[in-house]
Amino acid sequence: MEVLAECTAKAMIHCAAEKIDITDWLFTLKDQEYQSCSVGHIAGGVSISKEGKRMSINVERVADNLLVQHYVEEIGNKDHCRVNSISDSFFGLGNTKLGITWELKINVLTVDTCELENRVVVSATNEFLAVLKAMNITDLTPVKSQMLQNVEEHNAEETPLFAADIHNKVLAERWG
Numbered sequence: 603m604e605v606l607a608e609c610t611a612k613a614m615i616h617c618a619a620e621k622i623d624i625t626d627w628l629f630t631l632k633d634q635e636y637q638s639c640s641v642g643h644i645a646g647g648v649s650i651s652k653e654g655k656r657m658s659i660n661v662e663r664v665a666d667n668l669l670v671q672h673y674v675e676e677i678g679n680k681d682h683c684r685v686n687s688i689s690d691s692f693f694g695l696g697n698t699k700l701g702i703t704w705e706l707k708i709n710v711l712t713v714d715t716c717e718l719e720n721r722v723v724v725s726a727t728n729e730f731l732a733v734l735k736a737m738n739i740t741d742l743t744p745v746k747s748q749m750l751q752n753v754e755e756h757n758a759e760e761t762p763l764f765a766a767d768i769h770n771k772v773l774a775e776r777w778g
Contacts (some may be wrong), residue, residue, distance in 0.1 A: 603701045603725035606742070607750040610721040611757040613765035615708075617772045619716035624706045625675075625683040626777065627768055629656050636660065639763035642756055644668075658685055665752035668692040673704055681708040688727065698733045701725035706764075718768060720761040722753055 615622070629648050636646030644661040651657045651674045658673040669692075673685035684705040691700045705721040726742075739745065771777070 603727060604731075604742070605723060606700075606726050606746050607724040607753045608722070609750065609754045609757050610719060611754075611761035612709075612717045612719050613762040614711070614715060614717050615765050615769050615772070616715055617769060618714055619681060619708050619710045621772045621777060622708050622716070622768055623680045623777045624708050624718075624768075625678040625680065627771065628658055628683050628685070628706060629675075631658070631767075635767055639767060640756065640760040643760070662756075664756045665748075666693055667752070669700070669702075671702060671704075673702075677705075682706070691730070695737060696733045698730045699727045700730055701727055718761060718765040720757055720764060722757055724749060724753060 631646055633646050637643045640662065642663040644663065646658070646660045649657045649659055651672075653674075656675040656678070658671075660669075660671045660673065662669050662671070670690040671687040672689070673687040675683070675685055677684040682705075684703065687702045687704070689700050689702050691698050701724070703723040703725075705723075707719040707721075709717045709719055711717055734740075734742070734745065
């Protein structure tokens with residue numbers, strides 16, 4: 603799949619990295635906690651994929667695009683979580699699907715500080731490309747530019763709020 607947008611945002615967390623379990627955080631994030639981390643977050647929950655893997659289900663609006671995401675766990679370590687989704691995308695030009703990879707890492711900065719790294723990669727599916735073709739859009743450059751801007755703005759908003767939620771859970775001794 604062709605990459606349409608890729609961005610990473612980072613936010614500092616004032617605690618030791620070993621006090622965090624980023625995969626547990628993602629798969630136990632409550633609906634209201636997810637909603638409080640972005641004005642675009644509509645709903646969040648968890649399930650199990652048909653293959654028996656953990657799945658984070660999110661509904662969010664990024665710019666004028668409503669996304670229903672079914673993120674299936676690929677990597678699930680304490681300091682690194684990667685999930686992938688073929689997401690339903692509803693926008694003014696039509697309904698389609700996008701490939702989205704969401705990757706969270708906890709990076710050690712010092713003994714008492716770390717950072718949350720929040721990486722999002724959006725990829726074109728055949729369905730998405732067919733929607734563009736039906737609209738006679740053959741140059742992906744403006745599509746990629748707008749999508750990158752939208753993802754960067756959303757990621758910049760949610761990442762520090764995710765970090766604050768993680769920090770609050772560390773203070774509550776969520777992970778021992």
